[in-house]
Amino acid sequence: xxxxxxxxxxxxxxxxxxxxxxxxxxxxxxxxxxxxxxxxxxxxxxxxxxxxxxxxxxxxxxxxxxxxxxxxxxxxxxxxxxxxxxxxxxxxxxxxxxxxxxxxxxxxxxxxxxxxxxxxxxxxxxxxxxxxxxxxxxxxxxxxxxxxxxxxxxxxxxxxxxxxxxxxxxxxxxxxxxxxxxxxxxxxxxxxxxxxxxxxxxxxxxxxxxxxxxxxxxxxxxxxxxxxxxxxxxxxxxxxxxxxxxxxxxxxxxxxxxxxxxxxxxxxxxxxxxxxxxxxxxxxxxxxxxxxxxxxxxx
Amino acid sequence: xxxxxxxxxxxxxxxxxxxxxxxxxxxxxxxxxxxxxxxxxxxxxxxxxxxxxxxxxxxxxxxxxxxxxxxxxxxxxxxxxxxxxxxxxxxxxxxxxxxxxxxxxxxxxxxxxxxxxxxxxxxxxxxxxxxxxxxxxxxxxxxxxxxxxxxxxxxxxxxxxxxxxxxxxxxxxxxxxxxxxxxxxxxxxxxxxxxxxxxxxxxxxxxxxxxxxxxxxxxxxxxxxxxxxxxxxxxxxxxxxxxxxxxxxxxxxxxxxxxxxxxxxxxxxxxxxxxxxxxxxxxxxxxxxxxxxxxxxxxxxxxxxxxxxxxxxxxxxxxxxxxxxxxxxxxxxxxxxxxxxxxxxxxxxxxxxxxxx
Numbered sequence: 001x002x003x004x005x006x007x008x009x010x011x012x013x014x015x016x017x018x019x020x021x022x023x024x025x026x027x028x029x030x031x032x033x034x035x036x037x038x039x040x041x042x043x044x045x046x047x048x049x050x051x052x053x054x055x056x057x058x059x060x061x062x063x064x065x066x067x068x069x070x071x072x073x074x075x076x077x078x079x080x081x082x083x084x085x086x087x088x089x090x091x092x093x094x095x096x097x098x099x100x101x102x103x104x105x106x107x108x109x110x111x112x113x114x115x116x117x118x119x120x121x122x123x124x125x126x127x128x129x130x131x132x133x134x135x136x137x138x139x140x141x142x143x144x145x146x147x148x149x150x151x152x153x154x155x156x157x158x159x160x161x162x163x164x165x166x167x168x169x170x171x172x173x174x175x176x177x178x179x180x181x182x183x184x185x186x187x188x189x190x191x192x193x194x195x196x197x198x199x200x201x202x203x204x205x206x207x208x209x210x211x212x213x214x215x216x217x218x219x220x221x222x223x224x225x226x227x228x229x230x231x232x233x234x235x236x237x238x239x240x241x242x243x244x245x246x247x248x249x250x251x252x253x254x255x256x257x258x259x260x261x262x263x264x265x266x267x268x269x270x271x272x273x274x275x276x277x278x279x280x281x282x283x284x285x286x287x288x289x290x291x292x293x294x295x296x297x298x299x
Numbered sequence: 300x301x302x303x304x305x306x307x308x309x310x311x312x313x314x315x316x317x318x319x320x321x322x323x324x325x326x327x328x329x330x331x332x333x334x335x336x337x338x339x340x341x342x343x344x345x346x347x348x349x350x351x352x353x354x355x356x357x358x359x360x361x362x363x364x365x366x367x368x369x370x371x372x373x374x375x376x377x378x379x380x381x382x383x384x385x386x387x388x389x390x391x392x393x394x395x396x397x398x399x400x401x402x403x404x405x406x407x408x409x410x411x412x413x414x415x416x417x418x419x420x421x422x423x424x425x426x427x428x429x430x431x432x433x434x435x436x437x438x439x440x441x442x443x444x445x446x447x448x449x450x451x452x453x454x455x456x457x458x459x460x461x462x463x464x465x466x467x468x469x470x471x472x473x474x475x476x477x478x479x480x481x482x483x484x485x486x487x488x489x490x491x492x493x494x495x496x497x498x499x500x501x502x503x504x505x506x507x508x509x510x511x512x513x514x515x516x517x518x519x520x521x522x523x524x525x526x527x528x529x530x531x532x533x534x535x536x537x538x539x540x541x542x543x544x545x546x547x548x549x550x551x552x553x554x555x556x557x558x559x560x561x562x563x564x565x566x567x568x569x570x571x572x573x574x575x576x577x578x579x580x581x582x583x584x585x586x587x588x589x590x591x592x593x594x595x596x597x598x599x600x601x602x603x604x605x606x607x608x609x610x611x612x613x614x615x616x617x618x619x620x621x622x623x624x625x626x627x628x629x630x631x632x633x634x635x636x637x638x639x640x641x642x643x644x645x646x647x648x649x650x651x652x653x654x655x656x
Contacts, residue, residue: 046432096616102432103355107567108615110357114560115608122601225560228443235436270458274447280440288428 017144018265019258024150025219026257027157028212030250032230033237034161035208041243042181042201043098048109051230052116053206057082057213058222059120061131071131071218075156078210086206090199098198113227120224131217153215160211164204165246177201181244229273232280240283303634307493310579311486318482322475333478333546335589340485340539341566342573342581343492344532349567350575351496352528353508354427358438359536360563361445362415364556366537367544368449369414370407371461374545377403385456397467408480408541415537416530423526430511439559446557460551463544477546484542488535493578495531504528508576568611574621583622 032054039047057078064074093112097105135148168174180187180197188194216222216230237256241248259279264272318336322329341363348354375384378399395403422441429437450458466473495501503524506514515521544550557563565588573584596603620628627634 046436048436093612093616100619103435104615104619106357106432106435107355107571108612110564111608111611111615113608114564114611115605117560118604118608122605228559232436232440232443235440239433268451270451271447274444274451277440277444277447281437281444284429284433284437284440285425287433288425292428 013144015262017146018262020144020146021150022258022261023254024146024154024257025261026254027154027250028215028219028253029230029233029237029256030253031157031161031208032212033234033241033249033253034164034246035205035212036234037238037241037243037249038177038201038208039205040238042177043094043198044102045094045098045105045202046102046109046235047205048106048231049113049116049227050205050209050234051227051232052113052120053082053086053209053227054213054216054230055120055222055224055227056085056116057210058131058217059124059129059213060210061214061217062124062129062222065131071133071214074131075211075214078214079207082210083203083207086203087199089206090202094202095195095198113231117224117227124224126224128221128223129217130221131214133218135218147219149215149218153219156215157212160208161250164208173197173200229276232277236276236280236283239280239287307578314582315486318486322478329474329478330546331589331593333474333481335586336478336481336485337539337543338565338569338585338589339582340481340488340535341562342569342585343485343488344536344539345566346570346575346581347492347495347504347532348525348529350570350577350581351501351508352504352525353511354525354529355435355567356438356529357435357563357567358440358442358559359532359566360557360559361438361442362419362533362536363540363543363562364446364449364552365418366411366415366540367550367556368455369537370404370411370541371463371544371550372455373410374403374407374464375461377406382454385454385461395464395467400464400467403464404545407545408538411541411544412534412538415533415540419530419533420526423529424522427522427525427529439563442557442559442563446552446559449556450552456551458552460549460555462549463547465548466545477542480542481539481546484535484538489582491531491535496578500524500527564611568614571619571621572614574623574625574627577621577623577627580621580623587622 032050036047036050039045060078060081061071061074064077065071089112093108094105097108133149135152137145137147138151168178176187176192176197177200179190179192180194180201184194187197213222233256237249237252241252256276256279260272260276263275267275318332321332341359345356345359348356348359372381375381378395426434426437426441449455455461466476468476496504503514503519506517506519507521507524511521540556544556547555550556554561569584569588570581571584572588573582574580592603592607595606599606618625
């Protein structure tokens with residue numbers, strides 16, 4: 001179990017490589033988590049289908065490679081398609097759970113996540129798929145080899161994040177979203193069509209997931225059932241960073257990416273998922289202890 | 300009150316009669332009905348925390364899987380070396396005599412229940428401190444984590460699982476044994492929760508569901524109640540898992556023991572379908588769900604899981620109160636409920652708001 005630890009001790013640059021690789025993918029996690037925080041903060045819906053939307057975006061780029069296009073070209077297509085799908089899901093399901101209790105939205109989106117998984121499974125089968133990008137690597141050192149696709153995905157994730165932030169600050173819709181997040185009733189009184197705002201927010205989240213999914217399909221592999229881990233990662237980041245805390249989300253995303261990459265190497269690939277999920281439990285426990293400090297608890 | 304009691308007795312009598320007649324008249328359906336009793340058990344135990352206490356767990360399947368694995372380890376370790384047995388992937392055949400097998404089985408089922416209970420007592424104080432959606436996500440995460448850890452643990456066969464000891468008796472007889480065990484466990488669990496809900500403990504559970512902070516302020520030691528309730532539901536679920544492990548003959552962490560996407564979500568869906576927070580709702584929901592599932596599954600040709608997701612969504616979004624919850628709203632008198640239709644004319648009965656965050 002600890003042979004790999006010794007390996008890193010022998011070649012410290014390898015540790016640098018592990019952390020670097022982790023930071024690159026952490027940007028993607030932060031992007032997905034930002035979408036979740038958006039939906040959570042604005043409409044108080046905990047979207048457990050988040051990861052499955054990511055995987056859906058991944059399959060869009062995989063489909064592009066099947067048709068002979070480069071997966072990167074699928075990015076705008078995924079963004080537009082997922083926006084439409086997000087709007088449709090909102091109209092059919094989410095609209096009816098927005099003002100209900102928390103568990104309703106959680107369970108409804110869990111059902112949605114099962115639905116997406118199974119439809120993907122029927123269409124593409126349960127094998128793992130990859131959208132081959134063919135970007136190659138570049139080498140900084142004997143031990144530091146970085147896939148170019150990871151570098152590009154970091155840049156694209158950054159560009160998307162900046163675009164979203166500018167959109168939220170400057171555009172009328174962005175302002176309406178922020179107003180609704182602050183006080184939905186007051187926003188309604190002041191003439192904002194909150195239903196439209198909710199629909200737009202959910203659709204925007206879906207297209208963020210779709211864009212992230214295109215990158216995920218190029219960096220790793222995708223499989224219909226891999227979605228839940230992305231949902232859990234997004235929940236870890238949002239729970240740890242808090243809602244409406246964009247720098248926190250980005251930092252936690254990087255941290256989680258690095259942790260996951262290092263833990264996956266140290267403990268072996270079979271414990272990589274467990275390392276992520278245990279992190280969720282730890283973060284929740286930390287939040288719990290924090291609340292105990294505020295609130296006296298009867299045992 | 301007495302009419303409700305009489306009704307309960309009649310339903311019990313009807314279910315027991317059904318349970319006895321089915322294997323005699325339709326022996327081919329015995330194993331399906333055995334699984335139905337398991338479903339009833341799952342829905343009833345989920346409802347203890349989910350419906351009655353307001354703690355909606357998505358990870359109760361942990362106890363199911365732990366009970367299964369604990370009983371497997373006990374049954375094998377009595378007469379063989381577990382690590383060696385699992386490493387051989389079923390090639391090592393251990394001949395169990397009948398006495399050995401049945402003592403192992405009995406011990407395994409009990410230990411399965413106890414291990415699940417202990418685990419609930421261990422994690423309960425931490426997990427149950429989480430509220431609302433955090434509890435649901437936390438338990439879901441824990442179930443995935445436990446499944447992944449067991450899938451990486453070589454001693455219990457890791458991802459390739461364990462083949463359970465083979466039943467020593469006459470062929471075909473085993474089905475009836477599992478049927479009886481499953482039915483009796485489900486019945487015991489239901490009798491237990493019926494008694495539990497009628498005690499002061501049950502009232503405290505409902506108080507926690509209705510408003511935990513107020514309950515705490517009234518001096519109810521909420522954490523203690525929550526943990527004990529979860530542990531009790533874990534005990535029955537652990538026994539159910541132990542029996543199901545033997546029934547399926549082969550156990551494996553991701554699909555059989557900790558199936559968060561099938562049994563884990565079924566138990567929630569069934570309790571919600573029948574009406575969560577009612578005594579008979581989960582039973583009704585489980586029976587209906589299982590019958591519909593078994594009757595339509597094979598004709599859907601791969602689309603059944605899609606249909607399942609759709610059913611859950613429709614159930615949650617459009618019909619959350621469930622069948623019995625709806626009936627209670629409509630005819631409260633038949634359930635021995637008195638309704639205070641105050642000046643605001645609140646909708647009655649089961650439509651309670653979740654405790655505020």
